[in-house]
Amino acid sequence: MLILPASQVLTVVGMGTNVHQKKPIQGPAVIVSNHVHPFDELALVRAMWPRITYFVSMDANFDIPVAGKILSFFGTIPVGSDAAGLREFHRQTRRHLAAGDLVGIFPEGERGHDPRRMAPLRPGAFELAVGAGVPVIPCRLVGTGHVFGLLWRRERLDVWVGDPIVPDPAMTRHHAARAMMAQASAQFEELSRRHP
Secondary structure, X not given: OXXXXXXXXXXXXXXXXXXXXXXXXXXXXXXXXXXXXXXXXXXXXXXXXXXXXXXXXXHHHHHOHHHHHHHHHOOOEEEOOOHHHHHHHHHHHHHHHXXXXXXXXXXXXXXXXXXXXXXXXXXXXXXXXXXXXXXXEEEEEEOXXXXXXXXXXXXXXXXXXXXXXXXXXXXXXXXXHHHHHHHHHHHHXXXXXXXX
16 A cells, blocks of 8 residues: 555655654544645554555545546545435445544544634534444644645644544434534644644
8 A cells, every 4th residue: 555655745845743642543443633734634644554544535526637536546535425425435434444444534524724723523523433333533733734844944743642532322323423523622622722
């Protein structure tokens, strides 16, 4: 798989990556993160390595001439805009999670404009985690908002990995997903406060 070599692009453009986590991630999980730069996916792939992380992207992005081929090449999972597309999205994501892999989702739904704060989270990533019975792990990327450093000006990217959030089996799927989303929001706020 060429995902890790592709993440070396970060080194080529003069960007170092530091990963801060209490312990390695065990088992399948949904990785949720802030999203402020096109290189965010590569940074998270590098941070999670040697675990394999499959990211998701809106199906319309696959129609972009060059970007679409790159997304397909790296196994990115399309999020369909109709019922059939959504069923296929859930089939693929659950297959990867059942295989013990990581699935990466940016729960804001689109790239944010302010690296210091996140937009309100959308429930899809948390509904996926509840349906698959896997934890959600919040990650905060710090530094990507001012990347594209030149070769002679090295930038640093920090990836802060939060605590796993496990779905509550005593709750309905709807309420369990909303509870996980609230916990993730609280972790993002705390990570943002401690690591601006």
